Amino acid sequence: MAIVVSTLRMATPITIGALGTLFAEQSGTMNLGAEGMMTMGAFFAVLGTYATGNAWIGVLCGMLAGGLIALLHGFICIEIGGMQNLSGLGLNMFCLGLTAFLLRVVFNTGISPSVESLWSTPMLANVPVIGRFLAAMSPLVYISILLIFIVWFILNKTAFGLRMWAAGDDPKTLETAGINVWRIRYICIILCGCLVGLGGAYLSLGQMDKYVDGMIVGKGMLAFVAVKMGRYKPFQVFLMSLIFGFFAALQ
Numbered sequence: 001m002a003i004v005v006s007t008l009r010m011a012t013p014i015t016i017g018a019l020g021t022l023f024a025e026q027s028g029t030m031n032l033g034a035e036g037m038m039t040m041g042a043f044f045a046v047l048g049t050y051a052t053g054n055a056w057i058g059v060l061c062g063m064l065a066g067g068l069i070a071l072l073h074g075f076i077c078i079e080i081g082g083m084q085n086l087s088g089l090g091l092n093m094f095c096l097g098l099t100a101f102l103l104r105v106v107f108n109t110g111i112s113p114s115v116e117s118l119w120s121t122p123m124l125a126n127v128p129v130i131g132r133f134l135a136a137m138s139p140l141v142y143i144s145i146l147l148i149f150i151v152w153f154i155l156n157k158t159a160f161g162l163r164m165w166a167a168g169d170d171p172k173t174l175e176t177a178g179i180n181v182w183r184i185r186y187i188c189i190i191l192c193g194c195l196v197g198l199g200g201a202y203l204s205l206g207q208m209d210k211y212v213d214g215m216i217v218g219k220g221m222l223a224f225v226a227v228k229m230g231r232y233k234p235f236q237v238f239l240m241s242l243i244f245g246f247f248a249a250l251q
Contacts, residue, residue, distance in 0.1 A: 002133075003246075003249055003250075004133075005133050005136055005137060006245075006249035007242060007245045007246045007249045008137060008141055008242075008245065009137060009138070009141060009206075009207065009245070009249075010244075010245035010246075010248040010249050011238075011241040011242045011244060011245025011246075011248075012138070012140060012141050012144045012199075012202055012206070012245075013038070013199040013200070013202050013203050013207075013219050013223075014199070014219055014222050014223050014226055014241040014244050014245065015144045015147075015148070015199075015223075015226075015237070015238055015241040015242075016140075016144045016147065016195055016196070016198050016199035016202060016223075017034050017037075017038055017195070017196045017199035017200075017219065017220055017222075017223030017224075018223040018224075018226040018227050018230070018237045018238075018240070018241055019144075019147050019148065019151045019195055019234060019237065020034070020037075020066075020191065020192040020193070020194065020195025020196040020198075020199070020223075021034050021192055021196065021223050021224055021227045022151065022155075022192075022227050022232060022234065022237060023151075023164070023188040023189070023191045023192045023195070024070075024188055024189050024192035025168070025227055025232065026155070026164050026165055026167075026168045026188070026232055027164045027167045027168050027184055027185045027188035027189070028167050028168035028171065028181075028185055029073075029074065029077050029078065029084060029185055029188070029189050029192075030077075030084040030085060030088060031070075031073070031088060031189075031192055031196075031224060032084070032085050032087075032088030032089055032092070032221075032224060033069070033070070033073050033087065033088035033089070033090075033091040033092055033095075033220075034088075034196050034220035034221065034223050034224050035092045035095075035096075035216055035218070035219075035220030035221055036069055036088075036091040036092040036093075036094065036095030036096065036220070037066040037069050037070055037073075037091075037095070037192075037193050037196040037197055037200070037220065038066070038196050038197070038199050038200035038203070038216050038219060038220040038223075039092075039095045039096055039099050039200060039216050039220070040062075040065040040066055040068075040069050040095050040098075040099065040197060040200065041062035041063065041065055041066040041196060041197030041198060041199065041200025041201050042062065042099075042200035042201060042203050042204040042211055042215060042216060043062075043065070043099040043102065043103065043200075043204070043211050044058075044061045044062050044064070044065035044197075045058040045059055045061055045062030045065075045197075045200065045201035045204050045205050045211075046058060046112050046115055046204045046205065046210060046211040047061065047102075047106065047112075047211075048060065048061025048062065049061075049115040049116055049205065050112065050113065050115050053116060054116065055115070055116040055117060055118050055205050056118075058115070058116075058201065058205060059118070059140075059198065059201045059205065062197045062198065062200055062201030062204075062205075063194040063195075063197040063198050063201065064194070064197070065197055066193040066194055066195075066196050066197020066198070066200065067190050067193040067194040067197060068193070069091060069095060069193055069197075070189045070190055070192050070193020070194070070196070071186075071189070071190055071193065072091065073087055073088060073091055073189060073193070074185065074186050074189035074190070077189075078182055078185050078186060078189070079182075092220070096214070099211075099213070100213050100214075103211065103213055110212070110213045111210060111211070111212050111213065112210045112211040112212075113210065114209045114210050115205070115209055115210065116205075116209070117205050117206070117208070117209035118138045118139055118140055118202075118205045118206050119138055119206065119207075119209070120135055120136055120137070120138065121134065121135055121137060121138065121139045121142065122135055123135075138202065138205075138206035138207070140198070140201070140202045140205075140206045141202075141206070143198075144202075147195070148234050148235065148238050149234075151234045152234040152235065155234065160184075163179055163184050164184060164188055166179075167181050167184040167185055167188070196220065196223065199219070199220075199223065200216065203215060203216065203219070222241075222244050223241075225240075226240040226241050226244065
C-alpha cells in the first residue's frame, strides 16, 4: 500500500502539469515552457503562503503566476507568431533565473523559510482500513484525480472541447464557422498555465513546505512527455504519469 501512496504522490505534479499542457497542445500551441510555469507556480505558492499565512491562498498565487507566464508564451506564439519551441525553452530559462533572483531578494538565501503546508488530509483518517493511507496524501492529490474527469468531460462532452480540438487540427474550418481561433487558443494557454502552476504549488506545498532553488528538476518536461505518450487522452496521460511516478517512488 505504501508504494501505491508514494506512486500517487510522485505522479501528482506530472499529472496536473500534463492535463494543463493538454489544453495548450490540443488547441495548437506547443508547450515546452511547462518547466518554467511549474517553477513559477512553486515559488509564488510559497511566497503567497508566506505573505498571508494561508496555504490555499498560496496555491491560488501559484496558479496565477503560472497563468501569467503562459499568457506571455501565448502572446509570443499566437499574437506575434514566434517559434513555439524557442519561446517555451526561453521561458524555462527566464523563470528559473527570475525565481532564483527573487528568492535571494525576498529571503536572502537559496531556500525559503518553512510555511504552512498541504501535506495531508486529516479528515480522511477515519475511513476504515485505508484511512491512514488516504490521510497521508495531500488534498491536491485528490484534486488532481478529480481534474482528470473534468478535463475528459470538457474535451469530449462540451462545445468548447470540440472547438479546442478544431483550433489545433483544422483552424481554417473553425474560422469559417465564425469562431475566433485566437481567443480559443488564448483561453487554452491560460488554463494550461494555471494548471501547470498548480502542479508547481503541489511540489512546494504538498510535498514540502518551502521553495528550494531548482526543485522542479524536469517534472515540467515529464508532463510534456506524458501528453505525447498518452496520445492526448486524459486517462492515458494519467497512466503515463503513474508510470513516471512509480519509478520515482522506487527510489
